[in-house]
Amino acid sequence: MHNYENYNKVREMIDDRRAKARRLSDSRTLEMRSLSPEIARIDEELEKTGPLIFKTAVSGGDIAPLRLRNQELVARRRAIIKSLGYPEDYTDVKYYCPTCKDTGFLENTKACSCFRRLLYSENIKSSGMGNLIDKQSFENFDISVYAYDEEVLNKMENVLSVAKEFAYNFSKNRGKNLLLMGRTGTGKTHISTSIAKVLLEGGYYVLYDSAQNIISAFENDRFKSGFGPYEPTADKYLECDLLIIDDLGAEFVNQFSVSCLYNILNTRRNRGLPTIISTNLTASDLSSKYEDRIYSRIVGSDYKVLFFYGKDYRFFGRR
DSSP states (O other): OOOHHHHHHHHHHHHHHHHHHHHHHHHHHHHHHHHOHHHHHHHHHHHHHHHHHHHHHHTTOOOHHHHHHHHHHHHHHHHHHHHTTSOTTTTSOOOSOTTTTTSSBOTTSOBOHHHHHHHHHHHHHHHTOTTHHHHOOSTTOOGGGGTTSHHHHHHHHHHHHHHHHHHHTGGGOTTOEEEEEEOTTSSHHHHHHHHHHHHHHTTOOEEEEEHHHHHHHHHHHHHHGGGSOOOOSSTHHHHSSEEEEESTTSSOOOHHHHHHHHHHHHHHHHHTOOEEEEESSOHHHHHHHSOHHHHHHHHSTTEEEEEEOSOOGGGGTOO
16 A cells, blocks of 8 residues: 555646656757757757658658658757757756656556655655664664673574564565553664665555654544534544554553544454554563553554564664
């Protein structure tokens, strides 16, 4: 699923690039015509050549002379422009991306790399990951910081392996969920970001936000809906390909927040949309903080639990 708001934004950006390139070409063409009446005459003839070639081809005529004449006119035009002290391609359309000519797509209808780069950038901006994406990935997750204890190292190697499998085989993991549990600074955010980075690069729609912010968004929708027409903003949490709920348990727990959280988890489960939950709480803490219908969802069979071990390395500038 695409984030269609970002998808359309990128289409508009690329369309704007193409329009600017063509406007510049048109402006330079007018400039050259004003400097050389011959260029104006050549352009007039060239504009007639295209339709004439097509008409001749359809009627079965010989288009070779017409093509030759067209080539001669283009060569003459370039020579005149060069004689005026300009590059011979001065009036050509200079596309930002020559590969797709600023259409965003290739001849096989696949998205051009320029389109994918822009979409990736916009998806990062709207994902909630901020600068984390630039700093954290599987490639720079330093597993050696757990090497002080062989048992901890082995457990964290397994965590890393499961996280990579989840990310790199995401298309096969639809409906699967992860619960990341452990103390602050043991790597939960780094692993979450690494998974998100892989999926964002693959064009998936990923959202990352704190439990408190997510609940507040639904609460805001409910409040504003009572004051006339209003476009909901929280539905995105129910629709994205992957939702990462950070710091579960830090939010203020009341009847609305519990109901909201259950709705999110249940809706995404029914739609087969994966969710990752990160929490500093223990299983016992979760049990006492949330009612059974939520606790059984996230600690039961719906979620694969990954326990994070080790010291808080952020105090040492390691993560």
